[in-house]
Amino acid sequence: MPLLLCPHCGVGMKEVERRGVLVDVCPQCGGVWLDRGELEKLLAEAREVERAYEAELEAYHRKEGKAYRKKGLMKRVLDLFD
């Protein structure tokens, strides 16, 4: 893919990749661009992190014989991208 230009500054953005997710970052204004596929990967990672926390909390509740109602706190962050 050719170099993407920052929609704000018009300068070429720098590709940054970590854990298989690629974002383009503007070296001038620090804005970031995520294409749909990369955004989905990032959201999936965030959901996975949430699942891990919820699973551990659920285990504690179970141990105490209490029902656990998932918090889904990350939803309020991820909602932005629905």
Add this chain to the structure above:
Amino acid sequence: MPLLLCPHCGVGMKEVERRGVLVDVCPQCGGVWLDRGELEKLLAEAREVERAYEAELEAYHRKEGKAYRKKGLMKRVLDLFD
């Protein structure tokens, strides 16, 4: 701020705002643009969610007299934007 053009498609992006965070979304390719300030708000929200989960897990550990070592799972997601 004038309408931003998608760096990929060149079409005008649509501003979407939720919980005080504003992103520009390309109606054509679904890519998203976050300026630095909006990205920081989003990262702060994600960190806050993580803090809430960790605090509850820590409370359970304390109840059992065990030390809790923070997991910091969200770090692996947020690291991308360092």
